[in-house]
Amino acid sequence: MTKKLLTQIKNEWLSNLWLALELLVVSVVMWYVVDYLYTRAATYLEPRGFNIEHCYLIELGELTPKSPDYTPDKSRDDTHADIAELVERLRRRPEVEAVSLSQNSYPYNGSNSSGEVRYDTLQAPGWTIRRMVTPDFVRVFRYQGTRGETPEQLAEMLERGEFLASDNLYRKYDRKLTEFVGKRFQLFGDTTKTYQLGAALQDVRYHDYDQARSSYCFLVKQSFYYVGLELCVRVREGQDNDFITKLKKDSESQFRIGNLFISEIRSFYDIRRNFQQAWTNDIRNYVMGMGFLLLNIFLGLLGTFWFRTQQRRSEIALHKAHGATDRAIFSRLLSEGLLLLAVVTPIALIIDWNLAHMELNSWRNGTTLEWDRLLLCAGISFVLMALMIAIGIGIPARKAMKVQPAEALHDE
Numbered sequence: 001m002t003k004k005l006l007t008q009i010k011n012e013w014l015s016n017l018w019l020a021l022e023l024l025v026v027s028v029v030m031w032y033v034v035d036y037l038y039t040r041a042a043t044y045l046e047p048r049g050f051n052i053e054h055c056y057l058i059e060l061g062e063l064t065p066k067s068p069d070y071t072p073d074k075s076r077d078d079t080h081a082d083i084a085e086l087v088e089r090l091r092r093r094p095e096v097e098a099v100s101l102s103q104n105s106y107p108y109n110g111s112n113s114s115g116e117v118r119y120d121t122l123q124a125p126g127w128t129i130r131r132m133v134t135p136d137f138v139r140v141f142r143y144q145g146t147r148g149e150t151p152e153q154l155a156e157m158l159e160r161g162e163f164l165a166s167d168n169l170y171r172k173y174d175r176k177l178t179e180f181v182g183k184r185f186q187l188f189g190d191t192t193k194t195y196q197l198g199a200a201l202q203d204v205r206y207h208d209y210d211q212a213r214s215s216y217c218f219l220v221k222q223s224f225y226y227v228g229l230e231l232c233v234r235v236r237e238g239q240d241n242d243f244i245t246k247l248k249k250d251s252e253s254q255f256r257i258g259n260l261f262i263s264e265i266r267s268f269y270d271i272r273r274n275f276q277q278a279w280t281n282d283i284r285n286y287v288m289g290m291g292f293l294l295l296n297i298f299l300g301l302l303g304t305f306w307f308r309t310q311q312r313r314s315e316i317a318l319h320k321a322h323g324a325t326d327r328a329i330f331s332r333l334l335s336e337g338l339l340l341l342a343v344v345t346p347i348a349l350i351i352d353w354n355l356a357h358m359e360l361n362s363w364r365n366g367t368t369l370e371w372d373r374l375l376l377c378a379g380i381s382f383v384l385m386a387l388m389i390a391i392g393i394g395i396p397a398r399k400a401m402k403v404q405p406a407e408a409l410h411d412e
Helices: 002-011 013-044 076-091 151-159 243-254 268-275 277-310 313-321 326-357 371-402 405-411
Strands: 055-062 096-103 117-119 129-133 163-166 184-187 195-201 217-221 230-235 260-267
Touching (some): 055 076, 076 230, 268 277, 326 371
Parallel strands (some): 163 195
Antiparallel strands (some): 184 195
């Protein structure tokens, strides 16, 4: 059968040549679209390195001298003690699992501080995020260590004065930070003091559209409290119904300490949505554009094979007149379309490789050319096009085969 198909394709070389060129162009465009969608989806689905479920951000305020309830002559130590008391009262609420204070540290936070992490001649990237946190911070956001350290174990390390850092911190040296656990590092450019690395963290992403490999951070214990710190709370699972409403209701009676008060409570789902709105809009627009392009490709390819099959009604009738079954006719027509696609696919793959080599497609893992990704996206493109061809041939062929051979030949 293959030999007969090749002979037929050769005899109809002019029409098949134009069809093959169309399939070649469509295959390359389809690969580009699939590659873009794949890189965005793969990045979005990467592990985040933290968990924001049932988490809330509480913002603190401080009364001014104009307030009748203002308490004058409050020292910094008094404010420190008042914040510590407020944290303890939150921690004692039955629905609260963990409470932390931090500085420029919570997820989806556009306000960052960077710091230096040096070990011997190894230097972390200049944009490494410094997170000053109380030990419970890793319990609130459920950070995990690369060696299986739990949030509770990580919190104990911070309590002892050790620091934590993401495992990719020395990626440019091709070294995992896990191998340096227990070593002493210089932080913040201070050469007079060293800090012991308690554990290497599973990479913590900056946001959902940024890869973990390009997000660097380290955590150090926050020792002094002031009003501008971030107060983050994790509520026990199943107990955060109306948590914001209940806490606001109790804030004046239970959480007015000295000049401190709770000014705002926000869910981290809202923080995440607001922080990523611009990226989300861009991605949505791109995906809609790519989806529209895929729809046009589908309709164009469908129309081409539909029209081609419709023109061959007399040929189908002739095959039936010679005793061919509907299944055999359908297999022959479908095999012809798939054979043409299989012939152009290696050429399309070469073009795809050149486009990736010239860095004209999407970036991921620091490159545009990865063989596994190239082959995967090319394979997905082949399958999608094969489905389009099958639909474009199958529907009109099914209708044509219902017509009696004599009638089809008479019409011709």
